[in-house]
Amino acid sequence: MNIPERILLGPGPSTVPARVLAALAAPTLGHLDPAYLAIMDETRGLLKKVFRTDNQLTLAVPGTGSAGMEACVANLTEPGDDAIVCVAGAFGARLAEMAERQGAFVHLVSAEWGRTIDPEAVAAALAARPRTKWVGIVHAETSTGAHQPLEEISRIVHDAGALLLVDAVTSLGGHALAVDAWRIDACWSGTQKCLSCPPGLAPVTFSPVALEVIDRRQSKCRSWYLDMSLIRNYWGADRAYHHTAPVNMTYALCEALRVVEEEGLEARIARHRTNHLALRAGLEALGLSYIPERSLASLNAVRVPAGVDDVRARARLLEEFGIEIGGGLGPFKGKAWRIGLMGASSTRRNVTLLLGALETILRDAGAQLSPGAALAAAAASYGAGR
Ligand SMILES: *Cc1c(COP(=O)(O)O)cnc(C)c1O
Numbered sequence: 527m528n529i530p531e532r533i534l535l536g537p538g539p540s541t542v543p544a545r546v547l548a549a550l551a552a553p554t555l556g557h558l559d560p561a562y563l564a565i566m567d568e569t570r571g572l573l574k575k576v577f578r579t580d581n582q583l584t585l586a587v588p589g590t591g592s593a594g595m596e597a598c599v600a601n602l603t604e605p606g607d608d609a610i611v612c613v614a615g616a617f618g619a620r621l622a623e624m625a626e627r628q629g630a631f632v633h634l635v636s637a638e639w640g641r642t643i644d645p646e647a648v649a650a651a652l653a654a655r656p657r658t659k660w661v662g663i664v665h666a667e668t669s670t671g672a673h674q675p676l677e678e679i680s681r682i683v684h685d686a687g688a689l690l691l692v693d694a695v696t697s698l699g700g701h702a703l704a705v706d707a708w709r710i711d712a713c714w715s716g717t718q719k720c721l722s723c724p725p726g727l728a729p730v731t732f733s734p735v736a737l738e739v740i741d742r743r744q745s746k747c748r749s750w751y752l753d754m755s756l757i758r759n760y761w762g763a764d765r766a767y768h769h770t771a772p773v774n775m776t777y778a779l780c781e782a783l784r785v786v787e788e789e790g791l792e793a794r795i796a797r798h799r800t801n802h803l804a805l806r807a808g809l810e811a812l813g814l815s816y817i818p819e820r821s822l823a824s825l826n827a828v829r830v831p832a833g834v835d836d837v838r839a840r841a842r843l844l845e846e847f848g849i850e851i852g853g854g855l856g857p858f859k860g861k862a863w864r865i866g867l868m869g870a871s872s873t874r875r876n877v878t879l880l881l882g883a884l885e886t887i888l889r890d891a892g893a894q895l896s897p898g899a900a901l902a903a904a905a906a907s908y909g910a911g912r
Contacts (some may be wrong), residue, residue, distance in 0.1 A: 527573070530716060530848070531848055532844075532848050532849070532850055533847075533850055533871070533876055533879065533880075534850050534871055535831060535850060535851050535865050535866050535867065535871055535876060535880055536714070536850045536851050536864065536866050537696075537825060537852040537864050537866050538668070538695075538696070538718045538719040538725075538866060538868060539718035539719075539724065539725055540719060540720070540722045540866060540868035540869045540870060540871040541722060541869070541870040541871045542722055542723060542724055542782075542783060542870065543722060543782075543870050544871060545781055546723055546781045546782045546785065546909065547724075547760055547778075548720065549777040549778045549780070550724070550774050550777060550778045551774075552774065552777050554773050554774055555644055555773055556768050557771040557773055558765060558767070562580070562771075562773060562776075563765065565776055565777060565780050566585075566761065566771070566776060566789065569585075569586065569776055569779055569780040569783060570584055570642050570761065570779055572676075572777060572780065572784065572786070572787060573585070573586065573729050573731070574731070575783075575787065575791070576698060576699055576729075576783060576786055576791060577698065577705045577713060577729070578703065578704040578705055578707065578740065578791075579705035579706045579731050579732055579733075580706060580733045581705065581706070581734070582649070582734075582737075583731065583732040583736075583737055583754065584594065584729075584730070584731040585718075585729075585730065585757070585758075585761045585778070586717075586728060586729045586730070586779055587655050587727070587728050587730055587752060587757065587773075588726070588727060588769065588771070588772050589726070590716055590717075590718070590725045590727075590728060590750075591693075591695040591714065591725075591728055592620070592720075592724065592728075593717025593752065594695070594714030594715060594728030594729065594730045595620065595621060595624060595693060595695075595714050595728075596624055596749065596752055597714065597728065597730050597754065598630055598712040598714050598730060598732075599624045599625055599628055599662070599691070599712070600624075600748055600749040600752055601620065601712075601732075601736075601740050601745050601747050601753065601754045601755075602659070602664075602689060602691065602711075602712055602740070602752075602753070603625060603628040603629065603630045603659070603660075604626070604628075604743060604744060604745050605629030605712075605745065606629060606630075606631070607629070607630045607631070607659045607660075608630065608631050608633065608658045608659055609625045609630040609631070609632050609633070609648060609658065609659060609662065610632075610633050610634075610635055610647070610648065610651050610655065610658050610660075610661045610662070610663070611625055611632055611633070611634055611635070611661075611662045611663075612634075612635045612636075612637075612643040612648065612663040612664070613635070613636045613637075613673075614636065614638065614639060614640070614641055614643055614664075614667055614670065614672060614674075615639050615640075615664065615668075615669035615672065615855075616667075616668075616669035616670060616855045617651045617664045617667055617668060617693055617695070617816035618662075618663070618664045618667065618693075621662045621664065621691075621693060622634060622662075625662065628748060629748075630659075631896075633651055633655060633658075635647045635651050639669070639670050639856070639857055639858065639882075640671070640672055640760075640817045640818045640819065640827070641672065641818070641819055642672055642673070642674050642818075642819065642820055643663060643679070645678045645679050645862060648661060648679050648682055648683065649682045649686075652682065652683070652686040652688065653686075656686070658686065658688045659689060659739075660688055660689040660690070660691050660711070661679070661683045661688050661689070661690055661691065661709075662691040662692075662693070663676070663679060663690070663691070663692060663854075664692075664693040665692050665693060665694045665696075665697045665701070665703065665820050666693075666694065666696035666697035666700075666824060666825065666884060667696075667818075667872075668856075668864070669855045669856065669858070669864075670818050670858070671816070671818045671821050671822050671825045671826055671827030671864065672818035672819070672821070672822070673697075673701070673727030673820045673821060673822045673823075674820075675711070675820075676690075676692065676708050676911040677708055680708050680709050680710065681757075684709055685766070689712065689736060689739065690710050690711050690712075691711065691712045692710045692712070693713075693714060693715075694711045694713050694714065694715045695714065695715050695716045695719055696719045696720065696824050696825055696868070697715075697720065697822070697824065698720060698729065699714035699715075699719075699720035699721045699722075699786055699791075699794065699869060700719070700794070700795065700798045700823060700824040700869065700872070701798065701822065701823060701824060702795055709733075710733070711729075711732070711733040711735055712730070712731070712732050712733070713727065713730065713731050714728055714729065715729045715730075716728055717729070717731075717778075717779055717782065719823055719824065719869065720798070720868045720869045721779070721782050721783070721786065721869055722782055722785070722868065722869030722870040722871070723775075723778050723779050723781075723782035724775070724778060726772060726775045726778075727772065727775050727776070727779050729779075732754065737812055740755060741755070751769065756768045757769075760815060781886065785870075786844050789794055795823075795858040797872055798823040798824055798867065798868075799823045800908070801823075801867050801877050802821070802822075802824075802826065802872075802873045803907050804874070804877050804904040804905075804907040804908050805826055805865065805867060805877045805881070805904065806821070806826065806907075807903040807906065807907040808877065808900040808901065808903050808904035808905055808907075809826065809828055809865075809884075810903070811899045811900045811903035811904075812884060812885060812888055812893075812899070812900045813888075813893065813895070814828040814829065814831060814863075814897060815829050817829060817858070817862055823867065823872075824868045824872070825866050825868070826864070826865040826866075827854075827858070827862050827863070827864050827865075828862065828863050828865070829861060829862060829863075830854075830861055830862065830863055831833045831888065831893065833891060834891045834893075835891070836853060836854075836861075836863070837853070837860075839863075839888075840853060840863070842887050843880075843883055843884070843887065846883075847879070847883040849879065849880055849883055850882070851864065851865045851866075852864035852865070852866065865880065877904055878901060878904065880902055881904055882901060884900070885897070885898075885899075885901075
């Protein structure tokens with residue numbers, strides 16, 4: 527392998543720390559070896575901390591973030607169920623698509639891409655559909671950079687007697703998220719975003735109420751592979767064989783979660799915010815404007831400035847500076863840059879490198895910018911400008 531050196535500032539994957547990569551290369555154990563089972567247990571304990579939950583059914587299913595989404599949807603949906611899905615970007619749309627494939631009658635509560643969902647619209651949808659079994663929403667919409675507040679929506683959903691399903695793929699480990707305090711019934715994430723582990727596992731957690739719903743199903747879960755009633759026996763006391771666990775990926779996730787634990791979740795969230803604010807100050811000094819009304823710290827979506835070729839600018843960043851950022855999806859194709867500051871990628875060094883490189887590229891494209899303005903704005907944000 528001859529892999530180029532990159533700085534990963536796109537919508538995921540993020541930079542993987544060397545110690546996490548080293549964990550991947552440790553000798554493979556049998557998936558029922560007591561030494562491996564101890565690592566599973568440690569991983570589960572660390573996942574509960576990062577999700578801020580006591581949920582017994584907290585584990586990592588094989589597959590990427592989408593597998594976590596599918597696990598939650600497939601286990602909590604039976605054909606003919608009513609579900610409400612909040613859609614304000616590509617991942618909300620994916621969630622709706624999965625619910626439909628599981629046979630749910632899906633009602634959408636939509637907002638324009640870049641905006642957040644209005645809790646009143648969720649309340650109105652629930653009032654119109656009193657049989658609604660669950661409401662699904664994306665906490666951190668990676669396609670638009672919008673940060674969705676959840677607490678009020680959670681109250682509305684529970685007042686209506688429905689379950690709340692939350693996509694925390696781009697928020698877990700980088701943003702405040704409290705599964706128990708916010709009464710989230712099922713939550714999924716991925717390893718390659720703010721947890722800074724390679725892609726390949728999907729942390730999931732189910733509340734005791736969600737578990738009862740799973741236990742009371744009239745029909746079998748339509749996915750055998752992601753059937754939590756089978757998987758929980760493997761992660762539980764029985765250790766009953768279901769599938770061969772991706773052993774080395776579990777080592778990597780365990781090590782990535784130890785990194786989170788050592789930094790401290792609060793300090794990690796604060797670091798994401800500090801670097802986001804500095805990047806934002808720098809990007810705005812370059813004349814770039816943010817798309818979402820309420821931006822994430824982990825994903826910064828800005829408009830591609832007029833007169834700048836999106837594809838060429840990103841190609842220059844990658845080829846000349848070794849920096850990856852993301853382009854726009856769907857309606858934002860060619861119109862947005864998505865800059866991730868996730869996990870180990872969220873550093874002052876990366877903010878500074880990116881702002882310097884972007885300034886060069888924008889000036890070459892004809893932008894009238896005073897040299898160093900972006901770096902000065904970022905430095906001021908960090909407090910070094912005093
Ligand atoms: C990345 C992402 C997913 C999908 O995860 P994959 O690992 O690509 O399968 C789902 N939801 C959100 C919000 C994401 O950012």
